[in-house]
Amino acid sequence: MNKDIAIKVCAGTGGVASGGEEVLSAFRNSISSAGLEATIYEKCSAHRVGCRGFCAKDVLVDVIINGEKTTYKHIKPDMVARIFDEHIMKGNPVTEWIVGEAYFNFHNKQTKVVLSHCGEIDPEDINAYIAVGGYKAAKKAFASMSPEEIVDVVKSSNLRGRGGAGFPTGIKWELGLRIESDIKYVICNGDEGDPGAFMDRSVMEGDPHAVIEGMIICAKATGSHHGYIYVRAEYPLAVKRLQMAIDQCKQSGFLGNNIFGTDFGFDLKIFQGAGAFVCGEATALMRSIEGKRGMPTPKLWRSAEKGLWDKPTVLNNVETFANIPRIIMNGANWYRNLGTDRSGGTKVFSLSGKVKNTGLIEVPLGVTLRDIIFDIGGGIEGEKSFKALQTGGPSGGCIPAEFLDTEVDYESLAQVGSIMGSGGMVVLDETSCMVNTAKFFLEFTQAESCGKCTPCRIGTKRMLEILERITSGNGKEGDIELLEELGHHIRATSLCGLGMTAPNPVLSTLRYFRNEYESHIRDKKCPAAVCKDLITYSVLEEICNGCGACKRACPADAVRGKRKSPHRIDPEICIKCGTCFDACKFKAIIKI
Amino acid sequence: MEKILEKILNDYQINKVNIISILQDIENNFGYIPEEAVFWFSKKLDIPASRFFGTATFYSQFHLKPRGKNIITVCRGTACHVKGSERLIDRLFMELDIPPDEETSPDLKFTVEKVNCIGACGIAPVTILNKEVHGKMTLDKLIKEVKKIKSNE
Numbered sequence: 001m002n003k004d005i006a007i008k009v010c011a012g013t014g015g016v017a018s019g020g021e022e023v024l025s026a027f028r029n030s031i032s033s034a035g036l037e038a039t040i041y042e043k044c045s046a047h048r049v050g051c052r053g054f055c056a057k058d059v060l061v062d063v064i065i066n067g068e069k070t071t072y073k074h075i076k077p078d079m080v081a082r083i084f085d086e087h088i089m090k091g092n093p094v095t096e097w098i099v100g101e102a103y104f105n106f107h108n109k110q111t112k113v114v115l116s117h118c119g120e121i122d123p124e125d126i127n128a129y130i131a132v133g134g135y136k137a138a139k140k141a142f143a144s145m146s147p148e149e150i151v152d153v154v155k156s157s158n159l160r161g162r163g164g165a166g167f168p169t170g171i172k173w174e175l176g177l178r179i180e181s182d183i184k185y186v187i188c189n190g191d192e193g194d195p196g197a198f199m200d201r202s203v204m205e206g207d208p209h210a211v212i213e214g215m216i217i218c219a220k221a222t223g224s225h226h227g228y229i230y231v232r233a234e235y236p237l238a239v240k241r242l243q244m245a246i247d248q249c250k251q252s253g254f255l256g257n258n259i260f261g262t263d264f265g266f267d268l269k270i271f272q273g274a275g276a277f278v279c280g281e282a283t284a285l286m287r288s289i290e291g292k293r294g295m296p297t298p299k300l301w302r303s304a305e306k307g308l309w310d311k312p313t314v315l316n317n318v319e320t321f322a323n324i325p326r327i328i329m330n331g332a333n334w335y336r337n338l339g340t341d342r343s344g345g346t347k348v349f350s351l352s353g354k355v356k357n358t359g360l361i362e363v364p365l366g367v368t369l370r371d372i373i374f375d376i377g378g379g380i381e382g383e384k385s386f387k388a389l390q391t392g393g394p395s396g397g398c399i400p401a402e403f404l405d406t407e408v409d410y411e412s413l414a415q416v417g418s419i420m421g422s423g424g425m426v427v428l429d430e431t432s433c434m435v436n437t438a439k440f441f442l443e444f445t446q447a448e449s450c451g452k453c454t455p456c457r458i459g460t461k462r463m464l465e466i467l468e469r470i471t472s473g474n475g476k477e478g479d480i481e482l483l484e485e486l487g488h489h490i491r492a493t494s495l496c497g498l499g500m501t502a503p504n505p506v507l508s509t510l511r512y513f514r515n516e517y518e519s520h521i522r523d524k525k526c527p528a529a530v531c532k533d534l535i536t537y538s539v540l541e542e543i544c545n546g547c548g549a550c551k552r553a554c555p556a557d558a559v560r561g562k563r564k565s566p567h568r569i570d571p572e573i574c575i576k577c578g579t580c581f582d583a584c585k586f587k588a589i590i591k592i
Numbered sequence: 593m594e595k596i597l598e599k600i601l602n603d604y605q606i607n608k609v610n611i612i613s614i615l616q617d618i619e620n621n622f623g624y625i626p627e628e629a630v631f632w633f634s635k636k637l638d639i640p641a642s643r644f645f646g647t648a649t650f651y652s653q654f655h656l657k658p659r660g661k662n663i664i665t666v667c668r669g670t671a672c673h674v675k676g677s678e679r680l681i682d683r684l685f686m687e688l689d690i691p692p693d694e695e696t697s698p699d700l701k702f703t704v705e706k707v708n709c710i711g712a713c714g715i716a717p718v719t720i721l722n723k724e725v726h727g728k729m730t731l732d733k734l735i736k737e738v739k740k741i742k743s744n745e
Binding site: 018058192193194195196197198201202233234235272273274275276277288290291292293294350352353354358359360390393424426428432437440441444448450553555575577578579582583 | 610611612613615616646647650651652653654668669670671672673674675679682683686687707708709710711712713714715716727730731732
């Protein structure tokens with residue numbers, strides 16, 4: 001038997017939490033006891049979260065025999081023996097476990113540029129990156145391109161900042177190039193703080209060399225010799241992978257003095273954040289590298305003029321840098337043609353919430369929201385109906401169903417009251433309460449406000465208090481108007497992006513879901529039955545058969561009743577945790 | 593303690609790192625930032641203690657109180673929130689007798705920590721039990737896991 005066998009097991013955070021390690025060792029055991037020669041690797045050790053993006057189907061296993069790939073889904077350790085026996089030994093794939101149409105639908109509408117290496121190459125090995133064409137772009141930039149030429153290519157590619165604001169990257173680099181200074185810095189912003197977003201993490205963990213290569217090219221374009229990658233404290237694996245990549249680059253002569261044999265030097269360091277959302281804001285991030293509290297400073301100058309330690313600084317997001325090598329190699333036209341007239345290229349989104357296919361996706365700009373949610377995402381989980389799409393994290397807004405045909409780019413999302421942001425997309429269904437969602441984001445921004453400027457520090461607190469009042473059933477007439485007034489003032493007068501965008505979740509839900517606010521205030525009802533103070537749990541006596549599951553599950557001993565006769569929930573004792581609701585198999589417990 | 597602090601100071605002087613790095617080292621070594629450590633550094637480096645405290649309280653990674661032996665982290669990112677992380681948190685506080693406005697149980701056995709987003713939204717809601725990531729968590733599963741940890745105590 002002369003077969004070339006390779007087995008790839010997803011062992012990322014998604015994979016491991018679903019048992020990826022156990023599956024892997026089951027394969028190892030089978031292989032060694034059969035005395036077979038096989039290549040086995042953890043595809044997504046690369047990639048603790050993103051895997052091939054399709055976390056909903058974990059554990060995913062690829063079996064590749066003589067180049068023919070079969071992908072299995074939902075694999076558990078006890079399923080390995082059968083795959084091994086039937087497929088690997090006898091050559092008959094186990095058809096009922098193979099990924100179905102959903103897997104291909106998930107991938108078909110995607111265009112992978114930034115994610116093309118993620119989950120495919122070993123991120124801890126520079127040679128794996130070089131083997132797929134890595135560092136060719138940087139070498140080309142150093143061997144045959146002037147800084148002006150590099151800037152021109154980036155400018156005409158129409159690449160815009162992927163951190164969320166969408167500032168044209170080429171123009172930023174041009175400013176960096178033109179300004180004269182003895183010291184200039186290049187900074188990569190890896191402080192991905194938006195809840196519901198994990199694109200940058202996946203890129204840093206899955207393809208760290210692409211980020212570094214983009215930074216090297218930026219250094220050459222702007223004449224900078226010092227760089228920092230600012231990584232969030234919550235991403236230890238990204239730090240590890242990037243550090244390995246930097247060390248390998250130094251050994252290979254791609255970083256340090258005399259890179260690529262030229263007399264150009266570029267020194268790159270990692271700076272680990274310490275957990276503050278506001279540090280994703282450029283000026284706050286630079287203060288943090290300087291060792292100070294990460295508080296934003298007024299933008300009297302652009303960072304390209306006066307940034308880190310008051311020196312000219314070009315700061316871009318992880319995904320932005322990861323695009324650069326591809327643009328240099330394939331040309332500006334190629335990239336520009338992937339997107340819309342206003343914004344070139346692709347964008348990575350993390351799709352999560354109440355959608356069937358959760359995971360990491362990359363699509364050309366201009367694709368519609370409907371394509372993303374219903375084709376790639378496979379629609380709403382559990383036959384519920386779509387209510388809204390939350391984009392842009394705490395700075396963004398909620399987009400209702402009537403705008404599902406909006407084409408995704410920076411301007412069109414802004415038009416419907418949200419933002420592109422860094423790329424988090426959380427799908428909300430009919431069981432999500434929009435007032436509660438708005439309160440959730442306000443809690444977040446209020447806690448993360450650095451406290452430097454008054455509108456943000458006090459304004460977000462007041463808005464949160466009003467929302468707490470509304471969701472606890474104490475809302476008053478006039479609260480909605482007060483929220484709007486406060487929101488507009490905070491937006492107009494805050495110092496940095498955090499404050500300016502903090503009211504967005506409230507203002508956008510007020511725009512599209514005002515009736516939900518009104519039911520909370522006037523009827524003291526939460527239409528989605530989420531807000532604890534406005535709902536009661538009760539038992540439908542005609543359905544309850546007295547099995548006692550709810551009684552056993554209740555942590556507060558609030559359920560009364562004898563076995564085999566209908567139970568009752570004591571509203572005085574009930575803490576509304578919903579445990580009984582989950583425990584009842586007969587749908588005899590309702591919340592209204 | 594003094595020995596560890598000396599070592600951190602030594603690293604600081606060689607690598608010229610900043611206050612944040614010092615605090616990170618202290619936190620890594622002791623599990624929190626002891627007040628004595630701050631005053632020790634403040635004296636050695638002639639930097640006001642207020643700057644250390646100002647920085648330490650600004651960033652969520654630093655803790656000024658000792659933390660529990662077992663650390664349960666519940667992600668409350670957007671995806672986890674819409675999939676019910678709030679219920680998990682409420683139940684944990686009740687189950688582990690953690691006073692409101694605190695995060696550690698009085699016997700220092702458990703700390704329940706809320707984190708903004710750990711970026712594993714695809715398998716929400718996510719909890720981390722002593723560094724082990726568990727996806728698609730339910731109340732039932734969580735209570736079983738907590739009981740497991742308790743019985744190993």
